Amino acid sequence: MPTTPLERITIEPKSPATSCVIWLHGLGDSGAGFAPIVPVLALPENHGIRFIFPHAPEQPVTINQGSVMRSWYDIKSMDLHNRADMAGVLESEKRVQALIQEQIDLGIASKNIVLAGFSQGGVLSLFTGLRFEQSLAGILALSCYLPTADKLPEQCHPANLATPILQNHGERDDVVPLSAGKMANALLNAAQYKVTWQTYPMEHSVLPEQLTDISAWLQERLLA
Numbered sequence: 001m002p003t004t005p006l007e008r009i010t011i012e013p014k015s016p017a018t019s020c021v022i023w024l025h026g027l028g029d030s031g032a033g034f035a036p037i038v039p040v041l042a043l044p045e046n047h048g049i050r051f052i053f054p055h056a057p058e059q060p061v062t063i064n065q066g067s068v069m070r071s072w073y074d075i076k077s078m079d080l081h082n083r084a085d086m087a088g089v090l091e092s093e094k095r096v097q098a099l100i101q102e103q104i105d106l107g108i109a110s111k112n113i114v115l116a117g118f119s120q121g122g123v124l125s126l127f128t129g130l131r132f133e134q135s136l137a138g139i140l141a142l143s144c145y146l147p148t149a150d151k152l153p154e155q156c157h158p159a160n161l162a163t164p165i166l167q168n169h170g171e172r173d174d175v176v177p178l179s180a181g182k183m184a185n186a187l188l189n190a191a192q193y194k195v196t197w198q199t200y201p202m203e204h205s206v207l208p209e210q211l212t213d214i215s216a217w218l219q220e221r222l223l224a
Helices: 086-105 120-131 178-190 208-222
Strands: 008-011 019-024 049-054 058-061 067-070 113-118 138-142 165-170 195-200
Touching (some): 019 120, 086 113, 178 195
Antiparallel strands (some): 008 049, 058 067
16 A cells, blocks of 8 residues: 555545545546535535545646646557556555545445546546445445446455445537546446436536435435
């Protein structure tokens, strides 16, 4: 595991935290990009959910002419089969695993932790969640794909075979094609994961209506 914990924005509930959502941002963004959604989710006053928005490390990104930006892994090509640098995916997976373990060590059971992410962060949340060796409360995969393209990741762990997975995608997404999300969904369904697929009339983004649906899903996972 990495010795340096991920920098992050943490939003504590008013009540003592009994559960946690770890939300991973997209390419070139930071944890600050999604932190403002917490009040928009309109959770109950005494919800007890800690939200953690980690910042990806900065690194050169090939498809952006080698520009240095926050990125969970290098993106080498727009071709789905060669898009993700798997060495980088595996390194970031270790960092996210360490963050999950940190919360477990603080007293939040893995079954009360949701791993969420958008775009590149969604890729990492899906990949890490499928391989994590303890059962999670849920995996939220927004506007993303599997880094292993047309197959499931190697060494998927049975601990999360029954974990609810929510996949959302924009019908007009021109960054991560809808077909890439559908491919991941088909693979998950074929392997009998508990996956729910929902599309929205949007580009590569998040809609208020979508956040309302996500809030209901989170409450079912963590507050029911």
